[in-house]
Amino acid sequence: MFAYKGDVLHTPTPDRFEVFEDGYVVVDDEGTVIDVVSSLPKAYADADLTIVDRSGCLIIPGFNDLHVHAPQYPLAGLGFDYELLDWLEKYTFPAESKYADLAMADHWYRRFITAMWSAGTLRFSAFATLHNESTLRLMELCQQSGLKPVVGKVNMDRNAPDYLVESTQASLAGTEELIRKSRETTPDVGFIVTPRFVPSTTEALMEGLGELVERYRLPVQSHLDESRDEIAWVRELHPDVPSYAEVYERYGLMPRNRTIMAHCVWLTDRERDVLREREVWLTHCAQSNLDLSSGIMPVRRNLDAGLKVCVASDVAGSHEPDMNRHIVMSVEASKAKTFEAGCERDRPLRLSEAFHMATKVPGSFFGKVGSFEPGYEFDALVVREDESPLDLSPQERLERFIYTGDDRDIKERYVSGRLIPQPFEDER
Amino acid sequence: MFAYKGDVLHTPTPDRFEVFEDGYVVVDDEGTVIDVVSSLPKAYADADLTIVDRSGCLIIPGFNDLHVHAPQYPLAGLGFDYELLDWLEKYTFPAESKYADLAMADHWYRRFITAMWSAGTLRFSAFATLHNESTLRLMELCQQSGLKPVVGKVNMDRNAPDYLVESTQASLAGTEELIRKSRETTPDVGFIVTPRFVPSTTEALMEGLGELVERYRLPVQSHLDESRDEIAWVRELHPDVPSYAEVYERYGLMPRNRTIMAHCVWLTDRERDVLREREVWLTHCAQSNLDLSSGIMPVRRNLDAGLKVCVASDVAGSHEPDMNRHIVMSVEASKAKTFEAGCERDRPLRLSEAFHMATKVPGSFFGKVGSFEPGYEFDALVVREDESPLDLSPQERLERFIYTGDDRDIKERYVSGRLIPQPFEDER
Incomplete structure (x- = not known):
């Protein structure tokens, strides 16, 4: 089991971003989301859980x-x-x-x-x-x-x-x-x-x-x-x-x-x-x-x-x-x-x-893709932290990424819980 | 005197791109454009002329x-x-x-x-x-x-x-x-x-x-x-x-x-x-x-x-x-x-x-800026060559740069004939 730690945002409904600042997406070994939480409940502390720490980064659906x-x-x-x-x-x-x-x-x-x-x-x-x-x-x-x-x-x-x-x-x-x-x-x-x-x-x-x-x-x-x-x-x-x-x-x-x-x-x-x-x-x-x-x-x-x-x-x-x-x-x-x-x-x-x-x-x-609700596949992007003169909320940092970001801002990509490296790089 | 060699494009008038495929922008020592030509006339061969070869690249106004x-x-x-x-x-x-x-x-x-x-x-x-x-x-x-x-x-x-x-x-x-x-x-x-x-x-x-x-x-x-x-x-x-x-x-x-x-x-x-x-x-x-x-x-x-x-x-x-x-x-x-x-x-x-x-x-x-007509300051971008499965004209390559390019595609920047390196880099 894995817990991806960072500023987690997704849109279970279209009307607003659901935000977990310094939160966690808990994912099972098959790559399915079990939970998305603001802090890890006690139950997880006892489980065999690997923390993937991406603090300061945004974690959003792919x-x-x-x-x-x-x-x-x-x-x-x-x-x-x-x-x-x-x-x-x-x-x-x-x-x-x-x-x-x-x-x-x-x-x-x-x-x-x-x-x-x-x-x-x-x-x-x-x-x-x-x-x-x-x-x-x-x-x-x-x-x-x-x-x-x-x-x-x-x-x-x-x-x-x-x-x-x-x-x-x-x-x-x-x-x-x-x-x-x-x-x-x-x-x-x-x-x-x-x-x-x-x-x-x-x-x-x-x-x-x-x-x-x-x-x-x-x-x-x-x-x-x-x-x-x-x-x-x-x-x-x-x-x-x-x-x-x-x-x-x-x-x-x-x-x-x-x-x-x-x-x-x-x-x-x-x-x-x-x-x-x-x-x-x-x-x-x-x-x-x-x-x-x-x-x-x-x-x-x-x-x-x-x-x-x-x-x-x-x-x-x-x-x-x-x-x-x-x-x-x-x-x-x-x-x-x-x-x-x-x-x-x-x-x-x-x-x-x-x-x-x-x-x-x-x-x-x-299928169940594109959100971090329980039961969804963990398809995710990790977006790097961004320096700012203003004290920005996670949602404002996501806005900045959407409006101004490019491939250089995406640090990691996961499909069904699996980290996907750059394709075909080793053949070059 | 300098001759910048490459695929030169500019817009003296708005109705069309003027294109010099494998052409030259001839620039004096003060950074002023003397001429833009498809091939170098004999007169220039005798002059004290440095060729700056950017063949395969686009040369466009900044x-x-x-x-x-x-x-x-x-x-x-x-x-x-x-x-x-x-x-x-x-x-x-x-x-x-x-x-x-x-x-x-x-x-x-x-x-x-x-x-x-x-x-x-x-x-x-x-x-x-x-x-x-x-x-x-x-x-x-x-x-x-x-x-x-x-x-x-x-x-x-x-x-x-x-x-x-x-x-x-x-x-x-x-x-x-x-x-x-x-x-x-x-x-x-x-x-x-x-x-x-x-x-x-x-x-x-x-x-x-x-x-x-x-x-x-x-x-x-x-x-x-x-x-x-x-x-x-x-x-x-x-x-x-x-x-x-x-x-x-x-x-x-x-x-x-x-x-x-x-x-x-x-x-x-x-x-x-x-x-x-x-x-x-x-x-x-x-x-x-x-x-x-x-x-x-x-x-x-x-x-x-x-x-x-x-x-x-x-x-x-x-x-x-x-x-x-x-x-x-x-x-x-x-x-x-x-x-x-x-x-x-x-x-x-x-x-x-x-x-x-x-x-x-x-x-x-x-002043006289933004074109390569004689008398203009040589403010220019050198845009890198682009691989394509089609045989593209210089104008089509410029279109591709305008629509899809970013800072990574600009190889060089000149202001009034002077090559401008990345600012403040040496202070980092």
Whole structure:
């Protein structure tokens, strides 16, 4: 049994940070949180307890990022004078095509995983590319790293350049093969079914993927209502389906409480009902939505509608993986919506809410993750102490880390109670 | 004579980057740019020319930040669930009061200057506090660092807490003393007259400061039209003056082509006319204006009105000093304004424009600074080469640096042709 000592903060509920100054997270040998306390009760003194003393540091849940494109990491920051569909054609598709080369994929996927580790993103849901070998390699590298993401081969069989498209059959067969192989070789890295988005997948492909989802009881991730041009395109492609969201639903690609839909900037109320009923995780990618001029999700409205909204990076529709910066951007975008559109007046997102949306809400996709309540896995970041001329509370020091910190401020990362060193360092 | 070799980029005009791939900036022994060329003409081969080979790196103008609060640097990121006036009371004023202690000021001003150096901000216009000794110390430390900012003692004689206010006479006398002392001891660090903002300064103080501005031919910096509550307050205090801007003008605090006005989020057309006529630099602090829920400046409208608009940090109304991030935030805020308020449709700020607003426009406050045109001072950053799976142009590499880079990517900093090492490192 271990007791991690430091200034412990988490958000069991979104309305406020729960703070244990000079407190302890007590964790069992399997890495499960038993208790979080301000001082150690007598009972623990008698137990076989190792104190891990991080006094003066913050101990917070690790970040969970439910929307990231692993192959796009080296493009981050390119092409933001374009909007979504042009940007895909000009930057994303050419870059993704290079992952046909396994050695190239191996090199850049190592860098991607290291970037996630650096940023304190301990679990994530990643799009790979359509290439089977390099997608399996990404999963194997994740397994080596100690991080616990899910990863999907991207399915595309229409409306993509010749160099980045598969036949329906090849796409389905490759997917099923990866599902099986990864079950053998990457026990901590799950497979997630990943149709790129409706315009990239024929009805036959969506139908086949829906069958795989059911047969293997898999989760699904895709894009929904990101930009207005994209929505108009989906309407043209599927005039018979009443909404974009319902296209996924129709083909079995919205399994209840196992689905992630990225962006959801322009949801209709009808779609809100679908997403709530299906218990979908919506990923709010505020930085990406500004970078690509897509819009700003009305977060408050979605929260009030009872939807599960997460903060996510969408690297490389956005320019950086760091979840602390995405927490900040979510708050800033919410403020912009308040005073520009006037639609959220008086209730911009508060910091504790955005933190909750980057830890506990997306963590729940992986089970009991993203909080230090009893029964949760001990996924944690140890953030170094910070000098200040003011006498700051732990919560103010956490604010400083979220707004100004970077990878240099994170001293340690734990996944399920296990200390995770920098991946691939010993190979350099 | 020196020729700095690398991928040279700058923005003589806002509409595009001028690029010299594998080019040269030729600089004379006084640090003035003679020429920027794609290959060295024969004439130079015969001259006494030292090649400084930075092949594979980007060579760009240094950043100039016309609005930053030096004492607030250690607060960056605190209190952004508050709006401006509450945030001033709760965080800013208590923190600034601590600069009465010279040793404390010395410590934190060194860290502030190092942060500016790290971020590649080679010139800036800083608010200090109202404390005379520590303000002089800030100027002396800047002089030691090799950076070339202007600095002002903050004037406040009303509407401030007891612990952070001076009498009108003390404020004026202290200002004049600092003007004289700094002229003797800090030749590269100018003094700038710095009334905090209208609500903090009585008419007598503004009048006295206006006389100093005229007598010593000094520049002025202050705040204007940042938040709606502040504007309402100014209207109450000066019901006889038709606009906030005209209060400064009335008291001689808007000398032509020597004035910086921070924020200007809520300008009226009448104020636009005043600022254009006075040739004022407007600082657009997009991150601060979102963090403190102040609003978003209609940048396009101000540019179209012929105003000089800069990108600035406003640390610590914002959370970070890095000008590359403020360039990005200006672009993002402009996009938000486009699709939320609809008022800038079709013309969000482009990257070259925002870069121009962080280099050449604010540089012009200091003379010929912020560009590599002949006659400009060689203020430059050398940005390290970046590995990529794509074959990127120099402009795309610059985009990557602006969006994703940090201090670790800046290899060298030059001011007026002089290489500036990390300040105060040898004292540690």
